[in-house]
Every structure is written in C-alpha cells, then in structure tokens.
Amino acid sequence: MTVSPDVPLLSLVDVTKHYRPGGLLARSAAPVQAVSDVSLDIAAGATLGIVGESGCGKSTLGRVVVGLERPTTGEVRLRGTALSAMSRPQRRTARYDVQMMFQDPYAALNPRMTLARIIEEPLRAKGGLTSQQRRSHVRQLAEETGLAVSQLDRYPRELSGGQRQRVGLARAPSPALIVADEPVSALDVSVRSQILNLMTALQAEHQLSYLMVSHDLTVIHYLADHIAVMYLGQIVESGSPAALFSAPAHHYTRALLDAVPEPVPGRVAPISSIRGELPSASAPPSGCRFRTRCPAAAQLCAEQTPPLREFGRGHRAACHFPLTEPVPVPAADPREAP
Amino acid sequence: MSGAGEVGGPVLQVSDLDVDIRLRRSVVHAVRGVSLEVAEGETVGIVGESGCGKSTLGLALAGLLPGNTAVRGSIRLGDRELAGLAERDLRRVRGTEVGIVFQDPMTSLNPTLRIGAQVGEAMRVQLGATKAEARAAAAEMLELVGLPRPAEQLDRFPHELSGGMRQRVVIAAALVCRPRLLIADEPTTALDVTTQAQIMDLFDRLRQTLGMATLLITHDMGVVAGHADRVFVMYAGREAETGRTAEIFGQPRHQYTAALLDSVLRLGTLRKSELATIPGRPPDLTATVTGCPFVPRCPAASAECSAEFPPVSGAGSHHWLCHHPASQDEDSRVTEAPR
Numbered sequence: 001m002t003v004s005p006d007v008p009l010l011s012l013v014d015v016t017k018h019y020r021p022g023g024l025l026a027r028s029a030a031p032v033q034a035v036s037d038v039s040l041d042i043a044a045g046a047t048l049g050i051v052g053e054s055g056c057g058k059s060t061l062g063r064v065v066v067g068l069e070r071p072t073t074g075e076v077r078l079r080g081t082a083l084s085a086m087s088r089p090q091r092r093t094a095r096y097d098v099q100m101m102f103q104d105p106y107a108a109l110n111p112r113m114t115l116a117r118i119i120e121e122p123l124r125a126k127g128g129l130t131s132q133q134r135r136s137h138v139r140q141l142a143e144e145t146g147l148a149v150s151q152l153d154r155y156p157r158e159l160s161g162g163q164r165q166r167v168g169l170a171r172a173p174s175p176a177l178i179v180a181d182e183p184v185s186a187l188d189v190s191v192r193s194q195i196l197n198l199m200t201a202l203q204a205e206h207q208l209s210y211l212m213v214s215h216d217l218t219v220i221h222y223l224a225d226h227i228a229v230m231y232l233g234q235i236v237e238s239g240s241p242a243a244l245f246s247a248p249a250h251h252y253t254r255a256l257l258d259a260v261p262e263p264v265p266g267r268v269a270p271i272s273s274i275r276g277e278l279p280s281a282s283a284p285p286s287g288c289r290f291r292t293r294c295p296a297a298a299q300l301c302a303e304q305t306p307p308l309r310e311f312g313r314g315h316r317a318a319c320h321f322p323l324t325e326p327v328p329v330p331a332a333d334p335r336e337a338p
Numbered sequence: 339m340s341g342a343g344e345v346g347g348p349v350l351q352v353s354d355l356d357v358d359i360r361l362r363r364s365v366v367h368a369v370r371g372v373s374l375e376v377a378e379g380e381t382v383g384i385v386g387e388s389g390c391g392k393s394t395l396g397l398a399l400a401g402l403l404p405g406n407t408a409v410r411g412s413i414r415l416g417d418r419e420l421a422g423l424a425e426r427d428l429r430r431v432r433g434t435e436v437g438i439v440f441q442d443p444m445t446s447l448n449p450t451l452r453i454g455a456q457v458g459e460a461m462r463v464q465l466g467a468t469k470a471e472a473r474a475a476a477a478e479m480l481e482l483v484g485l486p487r488p489a490e491q492l493d494r495f496p497h498e499l500s501g502g503m504r505q506r507v508v509i510a511a512a513l514v515c516r517p518r519l520l521i522a523d524e525p526t527t528a529l530d531v532t533t534q535a536q537i538m539d540l541f542d543r544l545r546q547t548l549g550m551a552t553l554l555i556t557h558d559m560g561v562v563a564g565h566a567d568r569v570f571v572m573y574a575g576r577e578a579e580t581g582r583t584a585e586i587f588g589q590p591r592h593q594y595t596a597a598l599l600d601s602v603l604r605l606g607t608l609r610k611s612e613l614a615t616i617p618g619r620p621p622d623l624t625a626t627v628t629g630c631p632f633v634p635r636c637p638a639a640s641a642e643c644s645a646e647f648p649p650v651s652g653a654g655s656h657h658w659l660c661h662h663p664a665s666q667d668e669d670s671r672v673t674e675a676p677r
Contacts, residue, residue: 053532188387189602216531268538268565277503
C-alpha cells in the first residue's frame with residue numbers, strides 16, 4: 001500500500017450508537033450500546049476489515065457508515081467533511097460514493113426488475129446520462145462484474161447466490177467505498193473465491209475502498225489491509241493482518257484465531273481459552289467488557305477500562321494484561337503519528 | 339443404548355440409495371446410487387457444494403422426506419431395514435434410534451414449549467416414560483451438553499437462550515433417547531466461530547461418552563478436517579470420493595475433491611492473491627447424464643469422461659470415481675497449520 005494521503009477517504013470519530021428499546025417499557029429500559037466510541041480511518045484504495053461475533057456491533061457500524069443509521073454521538077467524515085455538516089447536494093453525491101453489499105443480496109434486489117433495470121436504476125437516479133449512455137454503461141458494468149450480457153433481461157430469482165452478489169457489485173456505479181457486510185458467508189467455497197477475486201480485481205482497477213464486516217477471519221485476513229477486532233461495541237485491537245495474526249495482544253483476538261477451523265486433518269480448534277456467553281449490550285460489564293470471558297481477567301479489569309496502547313506501528317490493543325509487551329510510551333516524535 | 343452390535347461394528351449401512359423428487363414437470367434425481375457405512379463411535383463427514391444432494395441424503399436416512407419423493411435402495415440401521423417402513427414405525431425409530439440436529443436451532447425448537455418438555459418429549463412419546471422420568475432425563479441430558487444450571491433451564495423458553503445454548507438444547511433433545519445414529523446437518527453454520535468450536539468439541543465428547551455413530555453433513559472443510567474420521571465427497575447426488583480424513587485432505591484423487599480443497603480459503607492463503615475457483619456451477623439434477631457429471635467443470639475431462647460414468651477405483655478405505663484421478667505425487671497439499 002502507498003503512503004496514506006493526508007485526509008482519509010472515510011473517518012469515524014468517536015462514533016457511538018445507542019438504541020432505545022421500543023415498546024411500553026422504553027423509558028425505563030437501558031439503551032443498547034451497540035457501538036461505543038469507535039474511531040477508524042479508511043484510506044482510498046484500502047480495505048478495512050472489522051471482525052467480531054454476532055452482537056459485537058460490527059453490522060451497526062457498517063449501517064452508520066452508509067448512512068442507514070445516524071450516530072448517537074460522534075462523526076462520520078467523508079474526505080474530511082462530516083456527513084452531518086453536508087449540504088443537500090453534497091449528501092446526494094456522498095450517497096453514491098458509499099455503497100452497501102449485503103450478505104443476502106436477494107433481499108436487496110427488487111424481484112420485479114430485470115437485472116438491466118436494477119443495474120441502471122442508480123445511474124438513472126444519479127442523472128446526467130442519456131438512456132443510450134446508460135444502456136452501454138450497464139453492459140460495461142455487467143461485463144466487469146462477470147455477468148453475461150444475455151442475463152441482463154433475467155430476474156433476480158433466476159440467479160444463483162454468487163451471481164446476485166455480482167449484481168450487487170455492478171449496481172454500485174463507481175463508488176469510492178463499498179461497505180460489505182458478510183458478503184461471502186452465504187456462498188459455497190468455490191463461488192466465494194470467485195466473488196473475492198472479483199472484489200480484489202475491482203479494487204485494483206478503480207482504487208476502491210472496502211469496509212469489510214465479517215466474523216470469518218480467513219476472509220478478513222485475505223482482503224483487509226488493516227483489521228479492527230470488535231467486542232461488545234468497542235474496538236479491542238487493531239492493526240495490520242501480519243501484526244494481528246502473528247502476535248495478537250488481546251485475549252479475544254487470540255480466542256478468535258484459535259477457533260478458526262483450518263482444513264488440516266485432525267486439527268481441532270482449542271476451546272479452552274474462552275468461556276461463557278456474550279453479556280448484554282444494555283448492561284456491559286464494568287471496566288474491560290471482555291473480562292467476564294477472559295482467561296487472564298483480574299481485579300483491575302473490573303475496575304478500570306483498559307486504554308488503547310501501542311504494540312507496534314499501527315498496532316493497538318486495549319488490555320490490562322496483554323499477550324505481548326506494549327511499546328513503551330516514547331518521547332513525542334511527530335513523524336511517528338499514525 | 340440398545341446394546342446390540344459389537345463395538346466398532348456398522349450401525350448404519352446404506353446401499354444403492356436413490357432419491358427422486360417429483361416436481362410438477364420434472365424429476366430431480368437428488369441422490370444416485372449412494373452406498374456408505376458408519377460404524378459405532380465413528381463420525382463420517384458428508385461434503386459438497388449446495389445442491390449436491392447431501393442434505394437430501396440426510397433427510398432420507400432420517401426418514402423425513404416429503405410425500406413427493408421416491409426412495410429406492412436399502413437403509414439398514416443395525417439389523418433393521420428402514421427403507422419401506424411405515425411412517426408410524428419410522429417415527430419411533432426416528433425418535434429413539436436416530437437423532438437429528440439441523441442448522442438453525444430456532445426452527446427445530448417449538449417457541450411455545452418449555453425446554454424441559456421439548457428435550458424430554460421423545461422419551462415420553464416414544465418410550466412411554468412418565469413426566470417425572472422425562473424431566474429427570476432432560477435435566478441429565480442438559481447437563482451433559484454443558485448447559486449451565488440445567489435444572490433452572492428446564493422451565494425456560496427457547497427465546498431466552500443464545501444461539502449456541504439453543505443448539506445445545508437441540509442436541510440434548512436429539513440424544514435424550516441415546517440414539518445409535520446422530521445426523522447433524524450443518525450443525526454449526528449459523529453459529530459464531532468460538533461457539534462453533536465449543537459445539538464441535540461437545541460432539542466429540544458425546545461421541546466418546548455415548549458411542550453413537552455420527553453423520554456430519556457440512557460445506558465447511560475446516561470442520562470436517564478437525565472432527566470426521568472419514569469423509570464422503572458428493573457431487574451431483576453421487577459419491578465422488580470417500581476415504582479417511584487424512585487421505586481425502588492429503589491425497590484427493592477425484593478432480594472435484596482436489597478442486598474443492600484448492601478453493602478453500604485458509605489463514606495461510608497469500609493476501610489478495612488470485613484464488614482458485616471451480617468454474618461453472620453444479621449441474622441440473624433433473625437431467626440424466628451418462629458420463630461423469632463433473633465433466634463441464636473439470637480441468638482433466640476427456641471424451642471418455644462424457645461417454646461413461648467412471649468406475650470405482652482405489653483400495654482399502656480410499657475410493658474414488660474418476661477417469662483421470664489427480665496425481666498421487668501431489669501430496670504437498672498436506673500442510674501443517676500455518677502458525
């Protein structure tokens with residue numbers, strides 16, 4: 001990857017998202033703290049992978065980034081401008097810049113539209129093209145995403161899961177960032193490889209950025225340039241794939257790595273390192289949120305929230321008793337700022 | 339346990355099983371000529387892409403196929419023939435001798451019934467146990483599957499539990515009558531990775547404690563590698579290759595098995611490198627194919643392959659049905675865990 005430009009394509013600054021439960025008891029119930037104080041940057045042409053298990057807030061974070069949810073506090077900035085501070089036309093452009101790819105593309109495609117129409121729709125909404133130009137653009141998008149032009153008059157139900165994911169990519173016309181929420185977890189292995197190949201090729205060709213949300217470490221490792229591990233709404237560790245996979249600092253990252261079922265005969269994922277259940281996001285544990293399941297938890301973990309500390313260049317983790325030694329806090333060196 | 343059959347003897351013997359699903363205008367040949375055995379205490383992994391017939395095979399063995407299906411061939415459980423058994427007798431076998439675990443625990447559990455009643459149901463209905471006996475057995479089973487405070491859980495409802503705990507309840511319900519055969523169809527696909535590791539560990543322990551034979555149906559090669567003794571690779575409703583787990587992963591001979599293993603993403607896969615894929619998609623099972631069904635997607639296919647279905651080759655525990663098996667020298671595939 002090249003040196004990141006001064007202004008990242010997308011930044012999350014202290015983003016928090018709380019949900020108020022609905023219903024009669026809404027006033028008295030504690031809010032669900034889906035995302036708490038998350039700060040992240042995505043550079044143009046790079047992939048940020050967010051990994052964690054169900055209920056960790058990774059999908060909510062994706063929805064905040066595409067604007068499907070408004071953060072409770074904090075800011076989402078696109079090329080340095082906060083979404084909330086944008087004018088109406090700016091926000092319109094931003095909508096095309098950031099697109100979403102879902103786990104189940106079927107739910108995202110209008111079943112009554114042909115593929116040609118589905119792919120054309122955003123171009124039409126964006127405006128500025130004649131119908132002739134749009135049609136040729138649709139064909140070009142189809143070709144680029146590996147869809148046969150002959151399939152363009154078909155309907156979503158006639159397609160396989162992999163082909164639907166291709167349509168999902170084709171209908172994001174020249175976006176800057178695609179938020180991909182478990183884009184391949186519903187697909188067979190061979191189809192999964194095809195879609196991942198397509199995502200890598202599109203990225204190389206168009207300087208695309210991805211925010212990849214997944215519980216699957218192998219997929220995240222393959223595609224992401226930078227990885228953030230989420231647990232119960234917070235980022236507990238982040239860094240390059242090399243740093244995180246060879247020397248994880250957080251016990252939760254270690255547990256996730258251990259649990260990956262590798263296709264090696266007789267290799268059984270060790271289960272000893274993590275126990276119990278994910279606590280409720282409306283009443284997260286005090287101090288470190290992972291402490292109730294952590295093999296290394298001590299008194300301190302219940303009393304103090306561990307700060308994010310440096311474990312190497314761009315590698316940070318929030319743990320009182322990390323698996324590796326943190327970098328001692330250096331004398332201020334302005335060039336080392338991430 | 340029923341006590342019949344010697345240790346390690348075959349619990350399940352399937353021979354020449356065909357399953358046809360009748361649709362309005364066509365017939366899907368979902369399973370074709372499948373033969374396989376599972377011994378006591380043994381886990382056999384059934385793998386293949388969606389639509390290869392692995393789930394239909396599981397349903398056929400459990401006697402759960404809908405009315406528009408025709409089953410031919412033999413399914414022997416111990417010394418009893420299940421094929422052609424009347425629904426009433428089949429239901430009894432299903433509850434007591436065959437346990438079934440499906441992917442999504444929420445669809446297997448009745449949301450309006452308390453957990454104790456659901457886990458104990460098979461004992462009451464099939465074995466005529468009293469309410470108190472069933473409840474005691476349910477509590478014991480919940481403890482065995484690792485549910486914390488089992489006695490308290492008996493009176494809770496499924497929605498009060500997490501996904502992993504629900505799957506433990508489903509497993510408890512499937513095993514309460516101590517079946518000889520457990521059919522697990524994608525039992526961990528809907529679960530998180532750490533939960534998956536816990537559930538698979540539970541299966542391994544239960545197998546040792548209860549000695550049942552297990553059919554593990556999954557698309558996840560990683561899960562199969564870690565937990566199956568033998569692997570049965572299916573393609574287009576047929577057997578492609580079968581062997582010990584180390585044989586299948588170390589020396590895959592069928593071109594399909596080799597391609598499938600090559601396309602599995604690993605932690606050791608070079609980042610953003612071009613991934614191996616299998617071109618095309620699984621065939622339409624309504625059509626009758628004379629040759630090998632993998633021909634349109636196979637890198638080694640020849641005229642012979644389209645003309646004739648490949649015969650069984652191999653020896654000992656390892657068999658494959660392929661005219662041009664993958665090279666035996668290609669054993670560099672056996673790799674150690676990359677970390």
